[in-house]
Amino acid sequence: MQDVAPRDYRDAMACLGAAVSIVTTDGGAGRTGFTASAICSVTDDPPTLLVCINRGSSAYAGVTRNKVVCINVLSARHEQLSRLFGGKVPAEERFAAAAWSTLATGAPVLADCAAAFDCRIADVVNVGTHDVLFCRVVALQRSGRTDNLIYFGRAYHTVGMTDPAEAGPDSTSGPS
Numbered sequence: 788m789q790d791v792a793p794r795d796y797r798d799a800m801a802c803l804g805a806a807v808s809i810v811t812t813d814g815g816a817g818r819t820g821f822t823a824s825a826i827c828s829v830t831d832d833p834p835t836l837l838v839c840i841n842r843g844s845s846a847y848a849g850v851t852r853n854k855v856v857c858i859n860v861l862s863a864r865h866e867q868l869s870r871l872f873g874g875k876v877p878a879e880e881r882f883a884a885a886a887w888s889t890l891a892t893g894a895p896v897l898a899d900c901a902a903a904f905d906c907r908i909a910d911v912v913n914v915g916t917h918d919v920l921f922c923r924v925v926a927l928q929r930s931g932r933t934d935n936l937i938y939f940g941r942a943y944h945t946v947g948m949t950d951p952a953e954a955g956p957d958s959t960s961g962p963s
């Protein structure tokens with residue numbers, strides 16, 4: 788069976804709205820990060836997400852050598868930060884634009900993101916141009932923010948919950 792053309796595939800994928808995150812890493816291979824929408828929950832036992840990273844990305848060597856990532860889910864106010872981490876800008880210039888801390892792995896945690904998933908990379912599967920990283924969550928942070936940055940139709944949008952109580956209280960959990 789013939790594959791569809793990459794351009795047609797991307798045009799169709801532009802119809803799929805997705806939350807936007809900044810995936811960060813730090814360790815022996817240095818601090819770096821990139822904007823990502825190809826992120827998905829895999830299982831809650833053990834808590835695992837997947838992240839798809841293009842092997843051509845400037846962040847690829849750092850992420851795969853450090854073997855840790857933090858998935859920082861962006862709020863509406865982070866559109867400019869998403870653009871900065873979206874390519875071409877040197878890594879340290881990207882980080883200079885926001886405040887960061889750490890949880891368990893040492894990967895940078897964005898101070899006021901909607902949620903942060905601090906992870907060790909448990910498995911990697913090579914598919915076409917990308918590596919699929921299976922990321923075991925070892926610590927969490929939630930801000931209680933009630934809005935999300937969304938990428939849909941090649942443009943940024945925002946969604947928000949009407950009842951702030953739905954987001955739950957501010958919280959941090961995992962090993963200290």
Ligand SMILES: NC(=O)C1=CN([C@@H]2O[C@H](COP(=O)(O)OP(=O)(O)OC[C@H]3O[C@@H](n4cnc5c(N)ncnc54)[C@H](O)[C@@H]3O)[C@@H](O)[C@H]2O)C=CC1
Nearest residue numbers: 796797798800801803824825839840841916938940941942
């Ligand atoms: N999964 C990925 O690697 C993604 C990469 N991007 C990057 O950001 C640039 C701007 O994105 P758009 O304005 O949406 O234009 P676009 O026309 O290049 O992409 C449309 C949609 O196709 C998918 N896509 C794009 N490039 C892809 C890739 N290399 N592998 C798998 N899926 C891909 C994404 O869902 C994206 O929103 C893209 O050219 C690409 O370099 C954007 C979204 C996802």
Ligand SMILES: Cc1cc2nc3c(=O)[nH]c(=O)nc-3n(C[C@H](O)[C@H](O)[C@H](O)COP(=O)(O)O)c2cc1C
Nearest residue numbers: 821822823824825839840841844845873874875938
């Ligand atoms: C909204 C958005 C979503 C993106 N999602 C992904 C993604 O899921 N995986 C990925 O490898 N690159 C993704 N990219 C592209 C990277 O953020 C980055 O632009 C690319 O890796 C090249 O950056 P570089 O200059 O650091 O090499 C996305 C870009 C944007 C703007």
